[in-house]
Amino acid sequence: MTDVGATMLAEQAERWAGEPVATLREHWDRESVYAFDRIPSTNDLARELAEGGAPSGTIVLCRQQTAGRGRAGRSWSSPAGAGLYLSMVFRPRAATVPPLVTVVAGVDLARELNRRFPGAGVAVKWPNDLMARERKLGGILAEMTRDGEKGVFLVVGVGLNVEAGRLPDDVKGAVAFADCVGPTRLVDVADAVVAGLERRLPRVPTSLDAGALDELDRLDWLRNRWVEHRLSDREPAIGLAAGIAPDGALLLRPRAGALRRVVAGSIALGGG
Structure with missing residues (x-):
């Protein structure tokens, strides 16, 4: 692990979104949950942890990203208190080429958010966006890395707008989760995201079967x-x-x- 990564780990927060991190570890049934007040990028730290042997299911959370990234290197605005910034590590059996990973992740996130929050109306915009009320609700960043003889690991990051009043003025065409379903506990949104990501990503499919395509068709915003x-x-x-x-x-x-x-x-x- 780089010196920067080691320094970040030394600055872990004891609480996230009002919950003790120890409680989150117990709730998600894993020790590998890392929470921070402020780091450059959850995906970057998750990748460093994976390179150091972190297990599948490792979760990295923060209140604010200072160098959040979207697809194709675009910046992702990540102000404190405005959204959910979460990355997870997976160790699938084989490499899967994009955009299948983000499509699968998007469908499973939309499915879980809609199930837990009736009226959310979350849809999937190819290849990696989540939409609601005809505006952008969030995005997914998937990065696959070959890990020497150990195979591959996958880091999937999710940025989700939660509180509209805390989004910066220069964020155009966005919608926040609170606009769709009212005030929501950030930890409940995170719980839905973790459940969505864990539906299929631990064993990423190599193709979508008829049932998966039907489900995607219902959620396909485009x-x-x-x-x-x-x-x-x-x-x-x-x-x-x-x-x-x-x-x-x-x-x-x-x-x-x-x-x-x-x-x-x-x-x-x-x-x-």
């Missing part, structure tokens, strides 16, 4: 919307989002031509 697919410096491709393939690829039906499979790049509404 389906039947006109979108623009942007990849590097190419001209945007415009098409109708036609669902998700078994390997997690987005299916895009252009105005003319054959159905396309999209596995990389960004998606924005438009072009209809």
